[in-house]
Amino acid sequence: xxxxxxxxxxxNVTLEEAEEKAEAFIISxxxxxxxxxxxxxxxxxxxxxxxxxxVNSADLRVPDGISMVVVSKxxxxxxxxxxxxxxxxxxxxxxxxxxxxKIFLYGGSxxxxxxxxxxxKAKYPALIIVGIENGFASDDSKxxxxxxxxxxxxxxxxxxxxxxxxxxxxxxKELDVPVGMVIGGSMDVxxxxxxxxxxxxxxxxxxxxxxLVTEPSRxxxxxxLPKFLYLTLFKNVIKSKL
Numbered sequence: 001x002x003x004x005x006x007x008x009x010x011x012n013v014t015l016e017e018a019e020e021k022a023e024a025f026i027i028s029x030x031x032x033x034x035x036x037x038x039x040x041x042x043x044x045x046x047x048x049x050x051x052x053x054x055v056n057s058a059d060l061r062v063p064d065g066i067s068m069v070v071v072s073k074x075x076x077x078x079x080x081x082x083x084x085x086x087x088x089x090x091x092x093x094x095x096x097x098x099x100x101x102k103i104f105l106y107g108g109s110x111x112x113x114x115x116x117x118x119x120x121k122a123k124y125p126a127l128i129i130v131g132i133e134n135g136f137a138s139d140d141s142k143x144x145x146x147x148x149x150x151x152x153x154x155x156x157x158x159x160x161x162x163x164x165x166x167x168x169x170x171x172x173k174e175l176d177v178p179v180g181m182v183i184g185g186s187m188d189v190x191x192x193x194x195x196x197x198x199x200x201x202x203x204x205x206x207x208x209x210x211x212l213v214t215e216p217s218r219x220x221x222x223x224x225l226p227k228f229l230y231l232t233l234f235k236n237v238i239k240s241k242l
Contacts, residue, residue, distance in 0.1 A: 003063075003077050006231040008042045009056050010063045014080045018062050019091045025059065026101060026153050026178045032059035033168050034181040036085035039065050039228035041161055046231065051162055054169045062088055067225060071232050086186040092154055092179075097124035104150050104177075106143065107135040107158025108187040115191035135159045140171075147175050158183040 001012040025032035035058040045052035062083035072079040105113040113132040131150035137143050155177045157164045164182040172180040188194040
């Protein structure tokens with residue numbers, strides 16, 4: 001089932017269901033894209049039609065925003081839960097260590113992917129990491145060739161919102177990787193460069209507040225939230241009264 005947020009279609013799935021879909025993609029051996037639309041992406045997509053089309057054509061679009069869950073309930077089309085990109089990534093890494101799926105990490109600043117790989121191997125010794133590459137590599141063709149030779153089952157791409165979706169959409173079929181997933185800044189957290197909110201804040205669904213307090217520069221990005229609420233909630237209320 002799909003839920004529409006101002007023109008962006010989102011899959012109504014739980015974390016467990018998203019994991020099952022991703023594993024089915026791996027087994028199929030055909031290229032699939034997983035994206036993580038959040039309020040910021042939904043707002044950006046109102047003017048960036050290319051991004052909107054890429055997100056809507058993805059094979060799995062998980063709802064990465066607690067405000068999306070709240071709005072969906074108010075509108076009577078409730079999402080089952082928020083599925084954050086980093087939670088799905090870590091879940092796929094966990095099952096990869098169990099099943100023997102091969103992963104490739106692409107993104108982040110110099111050294112971040114390497115540190116993330118070391119931390120993941122420390123936690124999951126059986127995990128097969130077939131390649132890493134930082135997100136500032138200047139030659140796309142070399143990155144593509146490196147991924148092709150590595151033949152991963154899952155390619156995690158963290159190049160920043162917009163750029164990572166475009167990159168995957170442009171190259172995934174050529175790479176012939178079963179699953180390509182955008183992960184934003186997840187590798188910064190996994191590498192230890194940035195800290196994730198305490199578990200209690202995650203459970204209370206206020207992880208966004210922790211990020212805002214620890215990274216005050218994010219306040220401009222938080223301005224997307226009122227725009228998102230207008231596009232998805234207030235606009236509908238206004239229409240219903242006309």
